[in-house]
Amino acid sequence: MKEIYSTNITSVISSLSQILDFVDKVSMNHQLRVAFIAYNIAKEYGLKGNDLSNIALAGCLHDIGIFSTKDKLAFLEFEPGSKNLNLHCELAFILLKDITNLNEVAKIIRHHHVNFAETPYTNSDEIPIGSYVLHLADRIEVMVRKVHPVILKRDDVIEYFKKNPNNMFMPDLIEAFVSLSNKKGFWFDLEYPKIEELVNGILPNFYLDFKGLMIFSNVIRKIIDYRSSFTAVHSVGVSAIASEIGKIFNLSDIEIKLLKLAGYVHDIGKLAVPVEILEKPGKLTKEEWPIMMSHAYYSYRILEKLEEVRIINLWGSLHHEKPNGLGYPFGLKEDELLLGSKIMSVADVLVAISEDRPYRKGLEPNNIKDILSTMAKRKDLDPIVTEKVLKHFDDLISLRKKVQAEAKESYLELKEKINWHD
Numbered sequence: 001m002k003e004i005y006s007t008n009i010t011s012v013i014s015s016l017s018q019i020l021d022f023v024d025k026v027s028m029n030h031q032l033r034v035a036f037i038a039y040n041i042a043k044e045y046g047l048k049g050n051d052l053s054n055i056a057l058a059g060c061l062h063d064i065g066i067f068s069t070k071d072k073l074a075f076l077e078f079e080p081g082s083k084n085l086n087l088h089c090e091l092a093f094i095l096l097k098d099i100t101n102l103n104e105v106a107k108i109i110r111h112h113h114v115n116f117a118e119t120p121y122t123n124s125d126e127i128p129i130g131s132y133v134l135h136l137a138d139r140i141e142v143m144v145r146k147v148h149p150v151i152l153k154r155d156d157v158i159e160y161f162k163k164n165p166n167n168m169f170m171p172d173l174i175e176a177f178v179s180l181s182n183k184k185g186f187w188f189d190l191e192y193p194k195i196e197e198l199v200n201g202i203l204p205n206f207y208l209d210f211k212g213l214m215i216f217s218n219v220i221r222k223i224i225d226y227r228s229s230f231t232a233v234h235s236v237g238v239s240a241i242a243s244e245i246g247k248i249f250n251l252s253d254i255e256i257k258l259l260k261l262a263g264y265v266h267d268i269g270k271l272a273v274p275v276e277i278l279e280k281p282g283k284l285t286k287e288e289w290p291i292m293m294s295h296a297y298y299s300y301r302i303l304e305k306l307e308e309v310r311i312i313n314l315w316g317s318l319h320h321e322k323p324n325g326l327g328y329p330f331g332l333k334e335d336e337l338l339l340g341s342k343i344m345s346v347a348d349v350l351v352a353i354s355e356d357r358p359y360r361k362g363l364e365p366n367n368i369k370d371i372l373s374t375m376a377k378r379k380d381l382d383p384i385v386t387e388k389v390l391k392h393f394d395d396l397i398s399l400r401k402k403v404q405a406e407a408k409e410s411y412l413e414l415k416e417k418i419n420w421h422d
């Protein structure tokens with residue numbers, strides 16, 4: 001397999017943005033629309049270059065720190081009443097700041113609920129102008145989101161922001177917005193069904209080298225896993241086990257790294273599944289089950305945007321496919337599945353049944369072995385991969401424990417640091 005030099009992740013970001021808002025009809029496209037509004041206000045105000053593109057990127061990801069659907073809907077009220085207002089900003093900041101070239105974006109998001117009256121803009125490094133833009137854009141989007149055609153709300157919105165109650169927003173930006181709102185196309189754009197394409201047009205081409213992509217994937221991993229304390233270290237475990245199985249199969253260094261990376265993001269589609277379903281203690285209803293299963297489909301749809309590294313998608317997203325053809329989402333057969341996808345499935349099952357879940361405790365080693373063998377016999381799992389895993393079972397289990405214990409510690413440290421309680 002050839003070395004990977006640089007990967008364009010622009011459309012991964014926009015599709016991630018869209019998927020995060022899929023958890024409820026009410027929140028559909030919120031972040032993309034905020035990105036679009038914020039970018040246009042900033043442009044009208046006179047910002048250029050990186051300042052503009054960072055605002056668009058920040059718009060796409062500004063709510064990445066909101067995990068529950070309940071909180072998400074609370075922030076889509078005009079006066080957000082949730083106690084987690086600062087928490088979601090801080091969480092997003094801490095997670096995103098580690099991604100190469102995303103530090104400024106992280107800073108914008110950290111302060112995206114900044115109140116101009118309390119903290120006027122000073123052109124200092126502390127609170128970027130982008131945060132003020134994002135705050136205004138976010139509230140505009142919330143105000144117009146239930147109206148169709150949205151242009152009907154134009155005069156009301158202008159009137160409200162011209163009054164600028166309690167001086168919450170930066171007056172110069174309001175002026176830019178008023179001037180922007182004269183352009184009818186702006187309002188039609190907001191309702192354009194392919195808004196993702198419009199946003200892709202304003203986002204910068206964002207390239208990461210392999211190391212950067214690994215860091216990015218690990219951050220995404222945290223956003224996927226941290227949504228529920230039950231899965232807080234799931235993907236890190238799958239990632240470690242999958243790459244370890246890769247070593248047992250004597251795969252090349254780059255393949256082993258790719259298994260690690262694909263393991264981090266294999267459940268990225270879970271971002272489209274409400275936490276309330278992920279954490280449900282009882283059996284899922286017939287309406288909830290397809291939503292749960294759709295996570296593998298959405299993983300596929302997001303990861304296919306990584307065009308330069310298709311293998312990440314094929315190895316990551318197909319982890320619920322089965323060699324007997326009875327898996328999902330595509331019902332692929334044995335010969336249509338790559339070794340990496342088969343490895344990921346076994347790693348996923350091994351880790352999932354070892355972990356505590358809301359509806360059961362983690363299983364004991366003998367029980368896990370029995371389940372793996374039975375699944376391999378039915379060809380729910382690949383028999384050759386399973387056989388190797390059973391042969392190295394004890395080592396794999398202790399690796400899982402070690403890796404997940406370490407990850408759990410940093411998860412708990414973070415929770416304490418930002419005072420985050422479930």
Ligand SMILES: [Fe+2]
Pocket residue numbers: 062063075088112113
């Ligand atoms: Fe927010």
Ligand SMILES: [Fe+2]
Pocket residue numbers: 030034062063075138
């Ligand atoms: Fe928002």
Ligand SMILES: [Fe+2]
Pocket residue numbers: 266267295296319320
């Ligand atoms: Fe999954």
